[in-house]
Amino acid sequence: MEKVRISKLMSERGLCSRREADSYIERGWVRVDGVVVSELGARAFPDQVITLERAAQARQTARVTILVNKPIGYVSGQAEDGYQPAVVLVTPRSRAANDRAPLRFERGHLQGLAVAGRLDIDSTGLLVLTQDGRIAKQLIGEDSDVEKEYLVRVQGRLAPNGLALLNHGLSLDGKALRPAHVTWQNDDQLRFVLKEGKKRQIRRMCELVGLKVIGLKRVRIGRVALGDLPLGQWRYLRDHEKF
Incomplete structure (x- = not known):
């Protein structure tokens, strides 16, 4: 040994x-x-x-984890191409009124925040910013097994075996994707549950089966749901909440 x-x-x-x-x-x-x-x-x-x-x-x-309902037009991490990072939304004024966490907002809560699972600039929904390396590893580590759930509005003509391929059988960048759980929510919206997060993965998966994504929203990471958190607002992860 x-x-x-x-x-x-x-x-x-x-x-x-x-x-x-x-x-x-x-x-x-x-x-x-x-x-x-x-x-x-x-x-x-x-x-x-x-x-x-x-x-x-x-x-x-003492380390905090912050949940943001990211709007379209913000990048997840560092500012790029003139777009602001989602962390600029974390201000006392934009804290959700229904945030029941007993924490008082401090400027120190903005230091060392890591994005634990990115959302691209055209996507909305649950974004996790954390000071806690344990949580970051749990959500985005190589061996992470945490589910991420998305509601995806699409248009186009789905290939005959397209739904089966979305669930399992597609490859990106020369590497087979892990099995997913993809179902129809309604006539133009799919529900994706993934355990990985390649760059623009869902958009690229849809393109491979004849669909174009026109709206993408992340609604859950593990056992933590976006819930009624208003768009553009944030709250603290509560002590009892675990991903």
Whole structure:
């Protein structure tokens, strides 16, 4: 059995992100089999017990996750081509009136926010911005198994076996897509449930079976739904909510 970087083990176990692990190790907030580790790059065996000091746990608890109902015309991450990032919507004025989280908005809540699952500029719906590396890894890590649900308005003529192909059988960029769950909601709207998120995946999938997407809205990520969050507004993820 070979030793592995402790930061990698911590990330794989969902304790935190690798970057956070390095930060905690530097501060002496990580123990391996009860012994404090403070050397960056230190390694441990995969079967050793890794625990976090209370200071690290407290820092994680203080990190916020924000849910935004993104309108068309905003990019998910960094500003590009003159378009604003969705994070500019996170202001005291645009906080949803029905946000029941007890948190008071602070400017510090905007620092270090990562987009956990992008939406393209022409799409709307649930966008997750988080300071918590554990949540980011859970939603967009390579081995993420969290469902994302979309309502997709389409036009065009669906290929004879198009619905079956949308569920399983299509490839993008030379790689087979994971099985999806795609059904008709009504005459011009499909419901997609995916466990992956390639760039413009749904739009490209639809093009392959003769359809053009004219409206796309993400309504759920895991067990967290968009619900009645108004367009262009945001709220905090509540303590009891888990993706």
